Amino acid sequence: VSAIGIDAADGLYSVSAQIFIPKADDGGNQNKKIxxxxxxxxxxxxxxxxLKCGRGASxxxxxxxxxxxxxxETDVLSPLDYFMRNTRVSWNAMLxxxxxxxxxxLENITNMEEQCAFSWRNFLDLSRRxxxxxxxxxxxxxxxxxxxxxxxxxxxxxxxxxxxxxxxGGSDAEEGGGSELQGSxxxxxxxxxxxxxxxxxxxxRNGTQGLNWMYNNARSTVFSVDAPDDGIFGGAAVxxxxxxxxxxxxxxFIGGVPHLTVRIKGQYDVLEIKTAEKLDNISASGEYxxxxxxxxxxxxxxxxxxxxxxxxxxxLKTDCIGISTMFYERNFKEYKRYTSQNGKETFLDNVILxxxxxxKIL
Numbered sequence: 001v002s003a004i005g006i007d008a009a010d011g012l013y014s015v016s017a018q019i020f021i022p023k024a025d026d027g028g029n030q031n032k033k034i035x036x037x038x039x040x041x042x043x044x045x046x047x048x049x050x051l052k053c054g055r056g057a058s059x060x061x062x063x064x065x066x067x068x069x070x071x072x073e074t075d076v077l078s079p080l081d082y083f084m085r086n087t088r089v090s091w092n093a094m095l096x097x098x099x100x101x102x103x104x105x106l107e108n109i110t111n112m113e114e115q116c117a118f119s120w121r122n123f124l125d126l127s128r129r130x131x132x133x134x135x136x137x138x139x140x141x142x143x144x145x146x147x148x149x150x151x152x153x154x155x156x157x158x159x160x161x162x163x164x165x166x167x168x169g170g171s172d173a174e175e176g177g178g179s180e181l182q183g184s185x186x187x188x189x190x191x192x193x194x195x196x197x198x199x200x201x202x203x204x205r206n207g208t209q210g211l212n213w214m215y216n217n218a219r220s221t222v223f224s225v226d227a228p229d230d231g232i233f234g235g236a237a238v239x240x241x242x243x244x245x246x247x248x249x250x251x252x253f254i255g256g257v258p259h260l261t262v263r264i265k266g267q268y269d270v271l272e273i274k275t276a277e278k279l280d281n282i283s284a285s286g287e288y289x290x291x292x293x294x295x296x297x298x299x300x301x302x303x304x305x306x307x308x309x310x311x312x313x314x315x316l317k318t319d320c321i322g323i324s325t326m327f328y329e330r331n332f333k334e335y336k337r338y339t340s341q342n343g344k345e346t347f348l349d350n351v352i353l354x355x356x357x358x359x360k361i362l
Contacts, residue, residue: 001049001059003109005102006079007068012038013079015045016103018110019053020061032110036103042082059088064109065095065138066157068102072192072199077145083138091139096157097192097199105157134191134208145194148328149319153211156190156202195318207312210305214247214262214321222271225301228293238294239272243362251327253334258351260323264302265358291361299357310353319348 003018016036035052039045046059071079076097083089098105134155144152191203191211203211209221227238243266250261313320324347327335339347 001062003064003066003106004046004062005066005068005106006042006071007102008070008074008079012040013042013045013071014038014103015042015049016106017046017049018106019049032113034103034106034110042079043086046082059086060090062089063093065093066102066105067095067097067154068105069099071102072097072154072194075197076194076199077142077197080138080142084142089138092137095136095138095141095154097154098157100158134203134211144320144322144325145196147322147325149322149324151193151195151313151319151322153194153203153320154192156192158190193313193316193318193320195316195320200318201312201316203309203312206305207309210307210309211321213264213302213306214249223301225294225297227273227291227297237274238270238297239274240268240298240361241271243267243269249326251323251330253331253338256338258327258331258335258338258347259354260326260351261354261356262306263356263358266302267360267362268298269362294361295359298359298361302357302359303355306355307353314349317345317348323348323351 001017001019005016007014007016014036015038016034019033019035020031035049037045037048037052039048065083067076067079083091083093134153136152136154141152141154189205189208191208192199193201193203209223212221222239222241224237224239227236245264245266248263250263252259252261309321312318313323319325324335324344327347342350
């Protein structure tokens with residue numbers, strides 16, 4: 001079993017498994033199949049998968065777990081209890097959610113793998129390092145959900161359905177043309193937010209980037225800012241890529257009020273300057289490296305992304321950033337005193353966010 005999808009309806013779990021089966025007549029090559037079973041529990045459904053296969057189905061190579069809409073919007077923790085107690089499934093498996101059925105997502109992924117050698121192991125590695133996605137493992141998600149914050153986030157995975165060949169029997173078909181089956185990932189970079197046991201909302205692309213600005217493992221991103229009209233750029237749009245980043249988080253109580261300070265020190269390369277004037281002069285002179293106002297524009301973009309996810313977390317009362325956990329671990333006595341007097345429910349609403357950026361344009 002290389003991937004599992006879990007859907008829920010009418011009190012039952014529907015578990016779909018992508019299984020690699022060696023072909024006896026093809027030199028040991030592997031064939032991908034999807035097997036689906038129902039059960040009152042995930043354990044029961046997984047056990048039935050083995051019976052359907054007619055042979056042992058190993059779970060040790062499962063590297064992707066997909067939670068369907070029915071699971072995400074009702075109770076996300078109950079089906080994951082199976083993975084907490086079952087040591088045969090790696091806790092480092094990638095955990096994602098979808099706005100549709102997990103079975104549908106798994107079918108589309110299988111089609112993509114067959115067409116373009118799509119590797120989920122590579123995708124997980126890229127997602128961990130990129131600010132465009134918010135990759136999460138089973139272990140880390142469960143750790144967040146059972147922490148003081150009791151909240152977490154998951155990458156929203158919505159593969160587009162393959163487009164079947166058009167004009168069947170038409171001129172293109174007669175000439176051997178026509179479109180091949182295709183599939184791709186939803187590129188909106190959405191992230192689903194979870195509070196206690198169910199999905200409460202979602203972050204857009206800027207919110208997802210804001211989430212990743214806070215973590216040192218997200219080390220690759222491309223973003224654009226509107227450069228200032230300071231005589232160098234003339235108000236052009238500038239694309240940059242992150243070369244290096246260091247993040248430090250400081251939680252403290254000032255005058256009895258919780259404050260969170262995010263300090264980001266980063267180095268960025270200019271990839272593109274979208275302007276119709278002075279492009280040659282700008283590139284040749286390298287003046288953009290000395291532009292303090294460009295650095296200020298980058299700082300403004302970073303702060304806007306951070307505040308986007310922070311305000312969304314406050315409005316939905318979903319501490320997916322883990323702020324409560326941070327104060328609980330670093331400022332235990334003051335946190336306990338504050339929450340005993342004011343309650344945990346309002347703690348996130350009263351946190352004051354401060355962002356400090358040290359940006360260098362290379």
